Amino acid sequence: MKCFYLLVALVVALLFSACTQTASSDDDSSSKTLTEIYFPKLDGITDGYEAELYFNYVMIDLYYLYGHSRNEIADDYKVYLGKGTDADERGKGYCTAPYYDVCYMYNQLKDPFTRYFDPYVAQRVLTNFQETQTIVGIGAEVEEILKDSVQYLQVSNIYPESPSEKAGLREGDIILQVDGVHISSQSNFETMCTGNKGDVIKIVVERGTDTIVVANILDEYRTPTVRIHYEDSIPVIQITEFTGTTISEGGSYAEFVAALQKTEGAKSTIIDLRKNPGGSTDQCNSISSEFLSAGDTIISDIYTKSVRETSGGNDRYVQAFDTVTYTATRDGLGKDRYYVFLADTGSASCAEVVLSAVTVNKKSPVVGMLTYGKGIGQNYIVSGFTKNDPQGLALITAAEGYDKNWESYHDLGIVPDYEIDDPDEQMAKAVELAKKASEKRTAGYGTKRLYHFSKMGPQEQENRIPTLKDLKPRFSEAKLF
Numbered sequence: 001m002k003c004f005y006l007l008v009a010l011v012v013a014l015l016f017s018a019c020t021q022t023a024s025s026d027d028d029s030s031s032k033t034l035t036e037i038y039f040p041k042l043d044g045i046t047d048g049y050e051a052e053l054y055f056n057y058v059m060i061d062l063y064y065l066y067g068h069s070r071n072e073i074a075d076d077y078k079v080y081l082g083k084g085t086d087a088d089e090r091g092k093g094y095c096t097a098p099y100y101d102v103c104y105m106y107n108q109l110k111d112p113f114t115r116y117f118d119p120y121v122a123q124r125v126l127t128n129f130q131e132t133q134t135i136v137g138i139g140a141e142v143e144e145i146l147k148d149s150v151q152y153l154q155v156s157n158i159y160p161e162s163p164s165e166k167a168g169l170r171e172g173d174i175i176l177q178v179d180g181v182h183i184s185s186q187s188n189f190e191t192m193c194t195g196n197k198g199d200v201i202k203i204v205v206e207r208g209t210d211t212i213v214v215a216n217i218l219d220e221y222r223t224p225t226v227r228i229h230y231e232d233s234i235p236v237i238q239i240t241e242f243t244g245t246t247i248s249e250g251g252s253y254a255e256f257v258a259a260l261q262k263t264e265g266a267k268s269t270i271i272d273l274r275k276n277p278g279g280s281t282d283q284c285n286s287i288s289s290e291f292l293s294a295g296d297t298i299i300s301d302i303y304t305k306s307v308r309e310t311s312g313g314n315d316r317y318v319q320a321f322d323t324v325t326y327t328a329t330r331d332g333l334g335k336d337r338y339y340v341f342l343a344d345t346g347s348a349s350c351a352e353v354v355l356s357a358v359t360v361n362k363k364s365p366v367v368g369m370l371t372y373g374k375g376i377g378q379n380y381i382v383s384g385f386t387k388n389d390p391q392g393l394a395l396i397t398a399a400e401g402y403d404k405n406w407e408s409y410h411d412l413g414i415v416p417d418y419e420i421d422d423p424d425e426q427m428a429k430a431v432e433l434a435k436k437a438s439e440k441r442t443a444g445y446g447t448k449r450l451y452h453f454s455k456m457g458p459q460e461q462e463n464r465i466p467t468l469k470d471l472k473p474r475f476s477e478a479k480l481f
Helices: 034-044 048-063 097-107 122-130 163-167 186-192 251-262 281-289 350-362 423-436
Strands: 115-117 134-137 140-147 150-158 174-178 200-207 210-217 219-222 226-231 234-239 268-272 297-311 314-327 338-343 366-368 376-385 391-402 475-480
Touching (some): 048 097, 048 314, 048 391, 097 115, 097 391, 140 186, 140 226, 174 186, 226 423, 234 251, 234 423, 268 423, 297 350, 338 423, 366 423
Parallel strands (some): 314 475, 338 366
Antiparallel strands (some): 150 174, 174 200, 200 210, 297 314
16 A cells, blocks of 8 residues: 655754754745655655655755765665664664664764654654653752751742642742651652652641641642752752753743742852753753843854755755854843853753853853763654654754854863862852852863764764855844844
């Protein structure tokens, strides 16, 4: 039976340091669109798995950043037919037997971030990228307060739409008991507030001069990506990832704005991006804008796009490069504060976008370790049958980012001003700098390749995409935040 494919949400999102784009055609209705040119060929492909191979071949040909500059793409998709086997260790874990040929094709590409996930795992992978996990609990945080040699717990954060918010627990409440047990440590509170969905946790709190019993019904809620705590009176805003679907309807960005509003009036703030692997560029670009002044450049991306060519009455689409610049259109909520950033080797992608944007514009110091150095972004590309069959998922590297000075940290990392390995010492130094609120950033980007971004050896990897001067990209649009 013939298998007909849809171009389903061709590009769902672009990760890390790239812009969202689609494989669109011009508005000229007299010329054929990309779908009309390429996908009628699928009518002649009777095997659904071969059709999936063809679809992904077209996407790599048009959007893979390094495909043509490094000559990594075969001239015909049929070159890859019958080549995939279970002997290829790189395909295991995200590619089952029917899709071995598709994974084989992706494994011939030298970029390790360009990958394929077959329909058996694609949805779980996509959900993991776009949403934070769901957990069962009450959705509240407490902090330990020591006053006059007496330690007690105070509610420091209530998650939006969480069980604790619905039950009426409030920030500032002093915890007296949890299910009849007197507790004064944060770890004991967290232990006492775990259980199964539907369980009732009775928390006795002191609110002003009143003693109130709050009945919390344990339920599911999404985990937050932004948390606040204080170190010696200095607010610390920790961002764990940049995700569109979190406990807040507006994702990580909305959580961050709420954190800025909650800490309004602080002259100095520590931003903790340690072990933050990245996420959605819409989120990290929007967050970056809240640090900056109107007109400041967040990032500029060189990205791939499909361009229609007409010759002799025949239409075809080819890969081209273009640029997009992201700029703050208004003064950010936190533009007047002094910031100190915490980063380490686990800080990557979107975390580095924020680090680069703010440190280049505001000269904010960085404490910690050299960051991962991921300045490339991937398209999410979803394919699938029209008859409610599962959809495969491809991540295709399609962009590389540059700061306002057109310099790149890709495969180099962002160098800390104070290189400190121990996490506690990192925080202590950040607090010291935040209290002084005077030091400016003097470090920049790394100078030695880290070789995180290729299956090739170090010598081969020096042949990266053409430089900016070689590409001469057009500044076709400016995205404003």
